Amino acid sequence: MSTTKPNPTARVWDQGTGRVDIARAVGQPAYASPASLSYGHLRWPHDKQAPVTKTLRYHNESADPVTLTAKASTS
Secondary structure, rough: OOOOEOOOOOOOHHHOOOOOHHHHHHHHEEEEEEEOOOOOOOOOOOOOOOOOOOOOOEEEHHHHHHHHOOOOOOO
């Protein structure tokens, strides 16, 4: 999932995470685990639900330092 290229003309429901970038997939030293997070089904109204938290870990398999940025989206 972290080594795909999204198609800007396709909706996320049509393409999933995008097309596999093979060169990036075999050469990318940093990755996240798990690759995706699921928060399950959130019922409406949300005012009676406890907050849900998940842990995301980044791994760097190289000897070089890497700077990563995490971004959360609800869409």
